[in-house]
Amino acid sequence: MRTSPRRLVPLATLALLVGCADTPRPVDSAATPVASTTPAAPPPVPTPSVTRSPARYDKALHDELVAMLRRDQADREGRPQAESDQARTARLKEIVAAHGWPTIDLVGEDGEDAAWAIAQHSDFDLAFQERAVELLRAAVAAGQASPGNLAYLEDRVAVAKGEPQVYGTQVRCGPDGPVPATPIRDEAGVDGRRAGAGLPSFAAYLAEMAAICAEGG
Template sequence: MKILTLLIASLGFLASCGPAGPSQRTEEEIWKLGWRMIESSIEENFVLADKQFDSLRNISPQLDLQYLVVGLKVKNKLGKSGEIATLLNAQEEAALQEICAKQFSPELPSCASTPAPAVENQELQAELIRMYVADQAARGNIVQDIIEKYQIDPASVTPGVGVTVDEQNRNRLKEIFQQHGFPTKQLVGRDAMQGVFLMIQHSDEDKEWQQAQLSNVESAVKNGDMDGQSFAYLYDRIKMNNGENQLYGTQFSKVDPVNKTVELAKTDDVENLDKRRREIGMMPIEMYKRLVLQDL
């Protein structure tokens, strides 16, 4: 599920896009339009995505950074460097640092003078990034952008003989948590924190330990160290592992690529599912179903 893995890493704070236009839209309408723009970009319909992004900017004075980053990538694909520069110049430092860390933007003038967010423990960051790359490689997902960004040697992520990647990562995470506590973005950076989440998510062979991390992930979300989707995916995973109903619709009981159908695993309060997904920063459930089928 390569596309979905990338989307899990979406960013969760607001960025300035200039004054709002005269149109007033509900949060739900903005949310749906934002995710339609993201879907258009995934489908490489960049002209449509650009129009949708401009519509978002006209109706909302502030956008979730996930929408802004995708919109900037779309404009970059279309060669609209002037518009990109204008948007970047309007950002506060924290948002600009996050944007400039993306692979498409380091060469832009506004990013040239913007330092990358500092981390307190670069050695630990590098180790967690290697573990993250190994976790994804074991699932057939080569995170080339991460490999290039951190100059990872593929040979350095090979698991020990007779030890599964998940077990090796989990055992090392336990040691890291014992030594450093639960990591933070300030300690190891956002990419490494994404890796920490995925390794916890893939710790089904130690369900007790996995469940014990839910409160840590919840605190990390509240502190801005992880995004809300991380909590939702882990919450549902734990519920399903315990034979209970999920809440956020992240898990499926059936995926049929031949007939192009998917069925949600048992979910509590389906009527309000999209409301919960919107509140935590996730895409509409019908879009999620489409992307699951596309990603097979």
């Protein structure tokens, strides 16, 4: 199982909120009908699935997601793209509707990271970010997504709602350096939760972010 996200995206674009607050494959949950002389019981209510069918690596989808991330990053580096965040989110919604969350089996680690980064930057569509958290949580449970990615997106959604963070991933550059965008729930236990998601200690993270803030991040 992969225990930490491979950081394809600069931390400044993931953690700083400007002006606002691995590893079994997933299995198909459909049961095979069994002949019976008695009336069949009602089928169980399905739980959210990671994918709509057993995942097979899809290179074309992988390449599309990685290219979308490159454009996302170009925007954040001051190189405007014809494609907006809204357009990337709309396309990710289509991908999710067709495949479920883009898992590691389906699009590789870097493709899953790319999908997450696009969802992370979908701040204008909180409902979609909340849905992405649900799907990511199921994918992480199946060993098919990064726990660190889930931690970042869970905190992003919490901050958007004005709620306490769980992992302390969302910070702002204050006058004296980085500060959490919202309080951290049970701050004494944050390092244990971060370790469980494959993230460095909170102190190490703040030191990294302090360097970014000092550079004007």
